[in-house]
Amino acid sequence: MRAMTYAKYGDENVLELTELPVPRVGPSQILVRVTRSSVNPVDWKVMSGGLDEMMETRFPAIPGWDVAGIVEKVGPDTPEFAAGDRVAAYARKMVVSGGTCAEYVTIPVDFAARIPDGVSDDEAGALPLTGLTARRAINALDLTDQDTVLLHAASGGVGYLASQLAVRTGATVLGTCSPASFEKLHRIGVTPLEYGDGLVDRVREAAPDGVDAVADFAGEALETTLAVLNEGGRHVSIADPAVLEHGGRWLWVRPDGGGLSELLSLVEAGDLTLDIDRTLPLEELPEAYRASREGRAHGKIVIHVQD
Incomplete structure (x- = not known):
């Protein structure tokens, strides 16, 4: 099979298009014929x-944790899926090696979710890591229609999905972003606030009674969070473990086929919209990582592995 690999740590210049054996499929696993992967900053990090x-890395390593594709084969005692099923997954494993930027990948069955007919491969491939991260953050905040919530980096890959999920709870949602993204957040029911100097004052003006919950998707936001959060309020971060010292929760996304299935259903219903910047073929993965690393992607980069 064709696969992008790297034999040592480095930037996108260490990536090579190589030929590798198709991975074996064991009990409670499925072998997926990959049609799409997508780029997340954690990949190049x-x-x-x-x-x-x-995390241990075994070289040569195949990068990538997002996948959409078709079940090629199932392992023993795996009744949940059959060959030919369309599936998506956040396919992070305990060892960095057999990633999703390859024509085939083996994943545990409980990582996978069926892709509904109304969801494209591009959408399914772009969703897993960012969608499950957003879902985990919003669920952790336990929002109600009585809450006001502040989302740092609300227009980013995770933040844009979290914004939509937060709005669905009925909460009043404030989101930080650049002025270029104001209209993007307005369209989904979020009050946009420009990040940077003076943000605390802008939050207090938009929410004179303070905010009940905060989600940080950017890092370097703790001082602002503590300045505007009401006593007893909830706060989480995916970027700054220092929140643990102030009563907050530091979150890491987990593979979750059931949660991903819920998100895919929202996409099919038109209740969750993905922001896809561009699509590139597998052999252009170095350029995709470069664009992500340099901040030139304003949305997800989807990798077309095969049709």
């Missing part, structure tokens, strides 16, 4: 060695 102290 892992490739650079940024998580080396936390």
Whole structure:
């Protein structure tokens, strides 16, 4: 099979298009013929060695954790799926090696969700990591229609999906972004606030009684969070473990086929919209990582692996 691999840590220049054996499929696993993957900043951070102290890497490593595709084969005692099923997954494993930027990937069955007929491969491939992160953050805040919530980086890959999920709870949603994204947030029912100097004052003007919950999708936001959060309020971050010292929760996304199935149903119903910046073929993965790393992607980059 064709696969993008790297034999040592580095930037996108260490990536090579190579030929590898199709992976074996064991009990409670499915072999997926990959049609789409997508780029998340964690992909090139892992490739650079940024998580080396936390996760083992076996070289040559195939990057990528998002996948959409078709079940090619199921392992023993795997009645949940059959060959030919369209599936998507957040396919992060305990060891960095057999990722999704390849023509085939093996994943645990409980990571996978069926793709509804009304959801495209591009949408399904773009959704898993960002969607499940957003879902986990909003669920952790336990929002109600009586709450006001502030989302840092509300127009980003995770933040845009979290904004939509927060609006669905009935909460009043404030979101930080650049002025260029104001209209994008207005359209989904979020009050946009420009990040940067003076943000605390802008939040207090928009929410004179303070905010009941905060989600940080950017980092370097804790001081603002603590300045505007009501006593007893809830706050989470996916970017700053320092929230743990102030009663907050530091979140890591988990593979979750059931949760992903719920998100895919929302996409099919038109209740959750993905922001896709561009699509690129597998052999252009280095350019995709470069664009993500340099901040030139205003939405998800979807990788077309095969049709």
